[in-house]
Amino acid sequence: MLNPTFNQPAISLQQLSVIIDASEDAIVTKAPDGTFLSWNNAAEKILGYTAEEMIGTSDNIIIPEIFQDVEDRIIERVGAGETITGNEIVRRHKNGSLVTLKRTLIPITDDAGQVKSVMMIARDITLQKDLERKQLIQSAIIDSSDDAIISKSTKGIITSWNQGATRIFGYTEDEVVGKSITILIPEERLDEENHIIGKILKGERVDHFETIRLTKDGQELNVSLTISPLKNEQGEIIGASKIARDITRQIKSAAQLQRYAENLETLNSIGKSIAEDMDVEAILQKVTDATTQLSGAAFGAFFYNVVNETGEAYTLYTLSGAPRSAFENFGMPRNTDVFRPTFTGQGIIRVDDITKDPRYGHNAPHHGMPKGHLPVVSYLAIPVISKTGEVIGGLFYGHPKPGMFTKEHEDLISALSSLAATALDNAQLYREVQTLNERKDEFIGLASHELKTPVTSINGYLQIIESRLEADSVTRSFAQKARNQINRLSGLITELLDVSKIQSGQLPLNYTKFDLVELAKEVTELMQHSNGNHQIICDCEHPILEVNADRERVEQVIINLISNAIKYSAPKTQVIISMHHTDTWATLSVQDFGIGIDQEQQKHIFSRFYRAQNVAQHISGLGIGLYICKEIVGRHKGRLWVKSTPGEGSTFIFELPLEGVQD
Numbered sequence: 001m002l003n004p005t006f007n008q009p010a011i012s013l014q015q016l017s018v019i020i021d022a023s024e025d026a027i028v029t030k031a032p033d034g035t036f037l038s039w040n041n042a043a044e045k046i047l048g049y050t051a052e053e054m055i056g057t058s059d060n061i062i063i064p065e066i067f068q069d070v071e072d073r074i075i076e077r078v079g080a081g082e083t084i085t086g087n088e089i090v091r092r093h094k095n096g097s098l099v100t101l102k103r104t105l106i107p108i109t110d111d112a113g114q115v116k117s118v119m120m121i122a123r124d125i126t127l128q129k130d131l132e133r134k135q136l137i138q139s140a141i142i143d144s145s146d147d148a149i150i151s152k153s154t155k156g157i158i159t160s161w162n163q164g165a166t167r168i169f170g171y172t173e174d175e176v177v178g179k180s181i182t183i184l185i186p187e188e189r190l191d192e193e194n195h196i197i198g199k200i201l202k203g204e205r206v207d208h209f210e211t212i213r214l215t216k217d218g219q220e221l222n223v224s225l226t227i228s229p230l231k232n233e234q235g236e237i238i239g240a241s242k243i244a245r246d247i248t249r250q251i252k253s254a255a256q257l258q259r260y261a262e263n264l265e266t267l268n269s270i271g272k273s274i275a276e277d278m279d280v281e282a283i284l285q286k287v288t289d290a291t292t293q294l295s296g297a298a299f300g301a302f303f304y305n306v307v308n309e310t311g312e313a314y315t316l317y318t319l320s321g322a323p324r325s326a327f328e329n330f331g332m333p334r335n336t337d338v339f340r341p342t343f344t345g346q347g348i349i350r351v352d353d354i355t356k357d358p359r360y361g362h363n364a365p366h367h368g369m370p371k372g373h374l375p376v377v378s379y380l381a382i383p384v385i386s387k388t389g390e391v392i393g394g395l396f397y398g399h400p401k402p403g404m405f406t407k408e409h410e411d412l413i414s415a416l417s418s419l420a421a422t423a424l425d426n427a428q429l430y431r432e433v434q435t436l437n438e439r440k441d442e443f444i445g446l447a448s449h450e451l452k453t454p455v456t457s458i459n460g461y462l463q464i465i466e467s468r469l470e471a472d473s474v475t476r477s478f479a480q481k482a483r484n485q486i487n488r489l490s491g492l493i494t495e496l497l498d499v500s501k502i503q504s505g506q507l508p509l510n511y512t513k514f515d516l517v518e519l520a521k522e523v524t525e526l527m528q529h530s531n532g533n534h535q536i537i538c539d540c541e542h543p544i545l546e547v548n549a550d551r552e553r554v555e556q557v558i559i560n561l562i563s564n565a566i567k568y569s570a571p572k573t574q575v576i577i578s579m580h581h582t583d584t585w586a587t588l589s590v591q592d593f594g595i596g597i598d599q600e601q602q603k604h605i606f607s608r609f610y611r612a613q614n615v616a617q618h619i620s621g622l623g624i625g626l627y628i629c630k631e632i633v634g635r636h637k638g639r640l641w642v643k644s645t646p647g648e649g650s651t652f653i654f655e656l657p658l659e660g661v662q663d
C-alpha cells in the first residue's frame with residue numbers, strides 16, 4: 001500500500017515481515033503449481049510444519065485427499081484474479097489431526113497484472129467449530145427430546161423452553177420465556193417450588209420427583225421432575241435445568257393394572273363365595289353389593305323377572321347403596337323401552353345419560369323417573385340369564401353423574417352375572433333336591449309308622465294261633481317260621497323308623513350305668529343261638545366294663561355290627577368281639593374275616609342307604625344299619641370307624657366315653 005501523501009510505501013518490507021511473523025493467523029504464499037513460497041510462524045503453530053519443511057514442498061501433505069479437487073478449483077479462481085474470503089477448509093496437522101481453518105485468498109500479481117502467486121491468510125477455527133458442533137448436537141437432542149427440558153433462573157424465571165415442553169405443556173417458547181415457572185404449578189403445590197429452589201441454591205439435585213403440573217389449558221398432568229443446578233464459568237449457581245417427563249399414561253396404566261388385579265381378586269372371591277352359597281337371597285345380595293362397589297355406582301339392585309300378563313311385575317330382590325323404600329315407594333320398573341331389553345334378555349344397556357336417551361321418558365304417568373326417585377343419570381343394566389336361557393332377572397346400576405360406567409364395568413358385571421346365574425341355578429336345584437329329600441323322609445316316617453301297626457297285630461295273632469296248635473304239629477312249625485319272618489320285617493320297620501327319628505332329630509337316649517362286657521356276652525349268646533354255622537367269640541380281658549349310656553341303643557349297635565360281620569363274611573365263619581378301655585373310654589370291636597371293604601367305599605358305608613357295590617346284588621339289606629349305629633354312637637359323643645382290607649375282613653370299632661356325655 002502506498003502512502004498517498006508521500007507517495008511512499010506505508011510500511012517497509014521489513015516491517016511487513018515482522019508483522020507477518022507476529023501474526024496469530026497463518027500467512028503463507030503458494031505458487032500456481034501448489035508449492036509453498038512462504039510459511040510464517042503462525043502457520044507452523046497451526047499445522048506443525050516449519051517453514052524449512054514447507055517452503056518448496058507441495059501442499060498435498062497438508063490437504064486431505066478428498067479436499068484436493070476443491071482446493072485446485074479455488075486456486076484456479078484465485079489464479080484468475082479473484083480474491084476469496086471466508087473460505088472454510090480442513091487441513092491435516094503434522095501430527096495427523098484435522099484442523100479447521102477460515103482463510104482469505106488473495107492473488108499476487110506482477111507488474112503486468114499476471115498472477116504470480118496466491119497469498120493465504122488462515123485462522124484456526126477448530127475449537128470454535130467443535131463448540132458449534134457440540135451445541136448443534138445438544139440443541140438437536142434437546143429439541144427432539146420427548147421430555148420437557150426447561151431452564152430457569154434462581155428466581156424461577158423461565159430462560160429456555162424446548163419443543164418437548166411445548167408438546168407437554170402446550171405453551172410455545174415465546175409465550176413462556178421470561179415468565180415465572182409457577183404458571184405450570186397448581187396453586188396447592190406452590191410450596192414445592194420453594195423447596196426445589198432451596199435445594200438448587202445449595203447445589204443439590206432433585207431426582208425423579210413425582211408431582212402434578214398444569215398444561216396451558218388447565219389440565220393436570222402427572223410428571224416426574226429431575227432438576228439440577230446450572231452454574232456459570234465461575235461455578236456460581238445461576239439457575240436450574242429441569243427435565244419434566246409426562247408420566248400420566250404410566251400412572252394411569254399402573255392404576256389400571258392395579259384395578260384389574262383387584263377386580264380379578266374380587267371376581268375370584270365373589271365367584272367362590274357365591275358358588276358355595278345355596279341361599280338365593282345371600283347370593284343375590286353378595287353379587288349386588290360387589291358389583292355396585294366395583295362399578296362405583298351410587299346404588300345397584302337386582303330385580304327378579306316375575307312378569308304378569310301385562311308384562312309389568314318385576315320384583316325387587318336385593319339392593320345396595322340405597323334403602324329399600326327408595327324403590328318400593330315408586331313401584332317396580334315397568335315394561336318400558338328402557339327396561340324391556342333387560343328383562344327380555346336382549347343384552348346390556350349402558351348409557352352415559354339416560355335422561356337424554358331416545359328410549360327414555362315416553363310413558364305416562366311419570367314420563368321418566370317419578371318425582372323423588374333416586375337421581376339416575378349414568379345407567380347400566382345387565383340381564384341375568386340362566387343356563388336354560390331363561391332370564392332370571394336383571395342387575396341395575398345408577399349414578400347421579402353422567403358417564404360413570406365404562407366398558408370395563410360392563411364386562412366385569414357381565415362376568416359376575418353369569419357366575420350369579422349359575423349359582424342361582426345350583427341353588428334352585430339344591431332347593432328342589434332338598435324338598436324331595438324332605439318328602440322322602442316324611443314318606444319313610446309315615447310308611448314305617450303305618451306298617452308297624454299291622455305287623456304288630458299279625459305277630460300277636462300268630463302267637464295266639466301258635467299257642468293253640470299241638471306241640472308236634474307241622475302247622476305249628478309253619479306258624480313259627482311265619483313269626484320269624486314277621487320279626488325280621490318288624491326289625492326292618494323299626495330301623496326305618498329310627499332313620500326317620502334321626503332325620504327329625506328325635507332319637508332320645510335313655511342313659512343308665514351298665515356293664516358293657518355283660519351286654520356283649522348276652523348279645524353274643526343270642527346271636528350264636530340263631531347263627532349256628534358261625535363261631536362268635538367274645539374276648540374280653542376285663543370281667544366288668546361299666547359305662548354310662550343308653551343300654552338298648554348300644555345293644556342295637558352291637559347286634560348290627562355282629563349281624564353285618566355274619567352277613568358279609570361267608571364262607572368264613574369266625575367273628576371276634578373284643579373290648580378294652582382307657583381311663584375315659586370303653587372300646588368294643590367286631591372283627592370278621594370276610595369280603596372286606598375297599599378304601600373308597602369305606603368313606604360312604606356310614607351314609608344313609610349306601611351299600612357297597614360288591615354286595616348290593618346278592619346280599620339283602622337296606623343300607624341303613626351302619627348309619628343308625630354311627631348316629632347312636634355319635635349321640636353318645638363317641639366314635640365309630642372301620643379298618644378293612646378287601647378279601648381279608650373288616651373290623652368295626654366303636655368307643656364310648658365311660659362317664660357318658662349327655663347333650
Ligand code: ADP
Nearest residue numbers: 564565568605611612621622623624625626650
Ligand atoms: P346293609 O347291611 O343293610 O347293606 P349297613 O348300613 O349295615 O347296611 O352296611 C352298609 C354297607 O357296608 C353294606 O351294604 C356293606 O356293603 C358294607 N358292610 C357293612 N358291614 C360289613 C362287613 N362286616 N364286611 C363287609 N362289608 C360290610
